[in-house]
Amino acid sequence: MLVVVDAAKIDALRETLGPDAPSVMFADMAEVGANPARIIPAWRAFVDAHPKRGLRGIGEPIWAARSSAEMVECQRHEALLNVAFADTAGFSLLCPYDVDALDPAVIEVAHHNHPVVVSDGAGRASLAYHDVDVVEAPFAAPLPDAPDHAHALAFERDSLAAVRALVGSRARAAGLSAERADDLVLAVNELATNSVTHGGGQGVVRVWSEPAAMICEVSDGGGVIEPLAGRERPAGASIGGHGLWLCNQVCDLVQIRAYPEGGVIRLHMYR
Numbered sequence: 001m002l003v004v005v006d007a008a009k010i011d012a013l014r015e016t017l018g019p020d021a022p023s024v025m026f027a028d029m030a031e032v033g034a035n036p037a038r039i040i041p042a043w044r045a046f047v048d049a050h051p052k053r054g055l056r057g058i059g060e061p062i063w064a065a066r067s068s069a070e071m072v073e074c075q076r077h078e079a080l081l082n083v084a085f086a087d088t089a090g091f092s093l094l095c096p097y098d099v100d101a102l103d104p105a106v107i108e109v110a111h112h113n114h115p116v117v118v119s120d121g122a123g124r125a126s127l128a129y130h131d132v133d134v135v136e137a138p139f140a141a142p143l144p145d146a147p148d149h150a151h152a153l154a155f156e157r158d159s160l161a162a163v164r165a166l167v168g169s170r171a172r173a174a175g176l177s178a179e180r181a182d183d184l185v186l187a188v189n190e191l192a193t194n195s196v197t198h199g200g201g202q203g204v205v206r207v208w209s210e211p212a213a214m215i216c217e218v219s220d221g222g223g224v225i226e227p228l229a230g231r232e233r234p235a236g237a238s239i240g241g242h243g244l245w246l247c248n249q250v251c252d253l254v255q256i257r258a259y260p261e262g263g264v265i266r267l268h269m270y271r
Contacts, residue, residue, distance in 0.1 A: 001056040002046045004029045004039070005096070006063070033061045036070065036077040037248040040084050040231045047091055057093040062110075064101040067212075069268070070253060071106065072141060078113040079135045083227050086132055094118075138225045138258035143266060146217060150208035157196045163205050164189050167216055170207045174214040175271060183250035184269045188216045190243035191265050195220035199263065213252070214269045223263030224256050 002025045003013065010028065014021040025046075033039045039061055047055060061074045078095060085091055097110055111117060111128040118124075146152075151170060155163050167188045171181035188205060195203035199220030206217040230244030244265075247254050253268035 001025065001058075002027065002043075003058045004032050004042070005058065005060045006030055009060075029060055033059075033074075033077075035248055035252055035254065036061055036073045037231050037254055039077055040080060040228070041233055043081070043093070044084065044232070047085070047088055053090065055091045057091070058096065059093060060096045062095075062097065062102070062106065064098065069255065073253060073255060075106075075109050075113060076139060076141075078110070079130065080227055080231065082113070082115070082132055083135055084231070136227045138223060139227070140257060140259055143255060143257060143264060146206045147208055150206045150217075152204060152206045154202065154204050155192055155195075156202040160189065160192055160196070163192045166205065167207055170209070171214055171269070174209045176214055176269060180269055184214065184216060184267065187247040187250055187267055188218060190246055191218040191267075194243050195222065198222055212270055214271070215266060216269075217264060217266040219262060219264045221262045223258035224265070225258055230254060230256065 001023075003010070004027045005013075007028050007030065010026045013024075014026070017024065027042070029039075032042050039059065043057060043059070046057065061077060062071065066074060081093065085093070095110070095114065097107060099107055108128075111126045112130045114126055115129045116123050117126045151166060153159075153163060153166050164185050168181060168185045171184050172178075176184065192203060192205060195201075195218060199222030203218055203220035206219075208215055224244070230248045232245075234242050234245055244254070244256070247265070247267060251267045252270045255264075255266040255268075257264045257266075
């Protein structure tokens with residue numbers, strides 16, 4: 001069993017379990033799920049490390065202090081769990097929700113994302129559950145518009161250097177450390193290169209600062225339709241698939257959208 005919750009709950013569980021505590025593995029969700037897209041890879045590593053065994057997990061990625069952007073991505077993560085482990089036998093995962101602290105709308109979405117709901121110790125099928133076919137459709141939840149003060153730059157293959165220069169200069173102006181600024185430049189360059197290669201040969205990058213974060217957005221005429229893109233570790237010798245994985249490893253939040261007019265990927269790097 002692996003339990004991924006916050007540090008205070010881990011301490012309380014260990015105390016309650018007493019001598020049985022060593023038989024349970026624990027991980028701090030504040031670290032594992034700081035970027036919600038990193039949680040499925042953590043569960044995948046747990047499953048792969050214990051083949052042919054009955055596995056149980058408890059994961060709580062959603063709590064009241066999450067930002068609105070993080071909350072949407074956490075909800076997307078929970079929906080995608082049903083895709084990622086649809087064919088994994090012997091793995092049962094419980095997702096606790098604090099119904100007193102969370103907005104009722106968040107609880108409503110939980111009923112969409114979980115096939116079984118347990119309340120007061122009794123489990124029942126969720127009549128509002130969105131099955132895997134719905135979840136696998138391209139994700140088109142709206143994003144807030146970029147602000148008017150965002151720096152926008154249209155690019156194609158010959159102007160990728162200008163994209164890197166823009167992101168680097170704005171990241172330094174926003175106060176990011178040199179290492180985090182370099183990580184953001186690397187991530188945006190991966191996305192822009194993908195736009196040139198697979199997104200119609202061109203795109204637009206927008207860069208702006210918010211009080212808590214530096215944000216970069218890359219849009220193009222393509223769109224990510226693979227639901228687990230960026231959440232599955234690419235095979236070492238594979239060609240392609242590394243860009244979104246890299247973005248999720250170095251950025252604090254990655255929002256992937258596929259609209260009829262094209263795709264948008266928004267990267268958040270917290271100060």
